[in-house]
Amino acid sequence: MPSDIVIVGGGVAGIAAAVVAARSGCSVTLLDSGSAVGGQYYRGAKSPESGSGLSYEALRRAFDELVVARGIDRRLDTYVYSLARRDSGFVVRTRGDDRHRGDVDVLESRAVVIATGAFDKQLPFPGWTLPGVMSGGGAQALVKGSDVLPGQRIVVAGTGPFLLAVTYALISAGGNVIAVVEANDPVGLARHAWSVLPAAGKSADLAKFVTALAKKRVPYLRRHRVRRASGTGHLESVTISRVDGDWRGIAGSERIWECDALAIGYGFTAQTDLAGQVGARMRIGSDGGLAVEVDERQRTSVPALMAAGETTGIGGVDLARMEGLIAGVAAVEQCGRQAALSDAAIARGMRDVLKLRRFADALHFAFPVRDGWRDDVDDQTLVCRCEEVSASKVRGAVSDLGARDARSVKLLTRAGMGWCQGRICAPAVDALCRFDSAASLIGGSYRPVAVPVPLGAIAAES
Numbered sequence: 073m074p075s076d077i078v079i080v081g082g083g084v085a086g087i088a089a090a091v092v093a094a095r096s097g098c099s100v101t102l103l104d105s106g107s108a109v110g111g112q113y114y115r116g117a118k119s120p121e122s123g124s125g126l127s128y129e130a131l132r133r134a135f136d137e138l139v140v141a142r143g144i145d146r147r148l149d150t151y152v153y154s155l156a157r158r159d160s161g162f163v164v165r166t167r168g169d170d171r172h173r174g175d176v177d178v179l180e181s182r183a184v185v186i187a188t189g190a191f192d193k194q195l196p197f198p199g200w201t202l203p204g205v206m207s208g209g210g211a212q213a214l215v216k217g218s219d220v221l222p223g224q225r226i227v228v229a230g231t232g233p234f235l236l237a238v239t240y241a242l243i244s245a246g247g248n249v250i251a252v253v254e255a256n257d258p259v260g261l262a263r264h265a266w267s268v269l270p271a272a273g274k275s276a277d278l279a280k281f282v283t284a285l286a287k288k289r290v291p292y293l294r295r296h297r298v299r300r301a302s303g304t305g306h307l308e309s310v311t312i313s314r315v316d317g318d319w320r321g322i323a324g325s326e327r328i329w330e331c332d333a334l335a336i337g338y339g340f341t342a343q344t345d346l347a348g349q350v351g352a353r354m355r356i357g358s359d360g361g362l363a364v365e366v367d368e369r370q371r372t373s374v375p376a377l378m379a380a381g382e383t384t385g386i387g388g389v390d391l392a393r394m395e396g397l398i399a400g401v402a403a404v405e406q407c408g409r410q411a412a413l414s415d416a417a418i419a420r421g422m423r424d425v426l427k428l429r430r431f432a433d434a435l436h437f438a439f440p441v442r443d444g445w446r447d448d449v450d451d452q453t454l455v456c457r458c459e460e461v462s463a464s465k466v467r468g469a470v471s472d473l474g475a476r477d478a479r480s481v482k483l484l485t486r487a488g489m490g491w492c493q494g495r496i497c498a499p500a501v502d503a504l505c506r507f508d509s510a511a512s513l514i515g516g517s518y519r520p521v522a523v524p525v526p527l528g529a530i531a532a533e534s
């Protein structure tokens with residue numbers, strides 16, 4: 073039986089959409105690749121490090137009740153690998169947790185909400201592939217999901233307020249964070265306080281993070297960057313230095329710190345594959361990353377396709393929740409029903425989305441990724457980890473072989489052809505080759521298969 077609405081992603085955005093849709097009398101199927109709903113923010117048994125003034129517990133309780141009372145079809149350990157339009161609705165193809173088995177399924181629905189979230193943005197630098205070096209999200213996931221610390225002496229580095237959230241999670245779990253290394257200067261944030269202030273719900277989080285750092289006497293270095301990770305077989309030290317406004321290292325300021333874990337992150341990249349498969353229009357967000365374009369009701373350019381949360385642009389948990397709510401309303405209306413939410417509540421939700429989006433834009437403005445990181449990438453540094461393609465090969469594709477776009481570099485070097493299909497390395501390749509990243513992001517947003525699936529499973533369907 074086709075569902076009225078299929079929701080892909082059981083993070084905050086997906087859950088919020090599901091609750092509105094089920095309360096409004098629609099049949100809802102919610103699909104998530106994780107083994108529990110909650111997404112990145114509410115991962116595992118650990119309570120979130122940020123309260124955000126939201127009653128997530130209430131949202132989660134409402135969702136669980138509606139699974140029983142209204143029969144929300146919640147399918148966990150379920151990966152959506154393809155989305156296609158059919159007649160007036162959609163065909164959603166899934167596979168189970170074991171990528172080698174052919175347990176695929178095909179669902180149909182009248183409307184779809186994509187709420188697939190985001191993943192860490194990584195930039196290559198010498199030593200970044202050493203064991204012990206991981207993304208900020210990876211370190212946080214270890215603590216939140218498995219109660220395991222990434223090391224005994226941990227450096228947290230990169231840019232953005234997420235570094236504070238990671239540090240807070242680590243020190244709350246008893247971790248020894250020896251420094252937080254922030255490449256930008258957060259004073260920039262104060263200059264944009266006019267747009268940040270309305271989202272004052274965040275000040276409590278900030279105060280909590282700062283107090284925790286102060287209590288543990290964790291140094292917070294502004295305008296510093298990790299330039300190199302070193303070690304034999306495992307991370308043993310990092311070289312940090314002061315940087316100028318473009319993130320170029322200031323000669324003579326280098327220091328070497330012994331550590332066995334480095335959690336490093338430069339923001340997030342929205343997960344846009346499924347929307348790309350049905351030709352939804354994309355936009356470049358204020359962080360320079362790709363995002364699904366939506367209108368004020370979270371409708372994409374494809375009829376009956378809504379998108380919510382990080383997939384429409386990186387903006388944090390509060391924005392994801394409000395967008396999920398509005399997307400749920402739009403999906404209900406798409407199914408010819410009236411949403412179980414007053415007009416005033418919907419209008420308030422849409423205003424909140426605008427306010428929180430402004431807050432997110434201000435953060436992106438205060439914590440940009442500057443070009444100076446490229447200077448540290450020496451010839452031996454791997455850019456594409458999956459296919460083990462070095463920076464010299466990537467640069468050589470341009471200087472020696474005449475490549476003029478990311479696709480040519482991929483064909484010549486295999487950078488982006490591996491397991492992650494360029495999700496991690498594509499922005500780095502563009503930056504190292506000095507390509508127009510907006511053009512190649514939008515041009516490269518089409519991946520016909522979103523997650524690996526056995527060919528036999530696809531063949532069996534036809």
Ligand SMILES: Cc1cc2nc3c(=O)[nH]c(=O)nc-3n(C[C@H](O)[C@H](O)[C@H](O)COP(=O)(O)OP(=O)(O)OC[C@H]3O[C@@H](n4cnc5c(N)ncnc54)[C@H](O)[C@@H]3O)c2cc1C
Nearest residue numbers: 081083084085105111112113152188189209381382388389
């Ligand atoms: C690693 C990481 C850590 C973060 N930590 C913080 C933090 O500490 N504080 C903070 O404020 N913000 C954090 N964020 C930002 C955070 O993602 C958002 O604030 C919030 O979780 C967004 O909710 P969402 O519903 O949009 O996406 P998510 O919470 O990411 O949920 C998306 C869900 O979609 C599922 N999914 C994705 N693709 C598929 C597919 N093809 N098939 C099936 N399911 C799929 C995923 O399993 C996931 O459960 C983090 C983001 C990341 C990537």
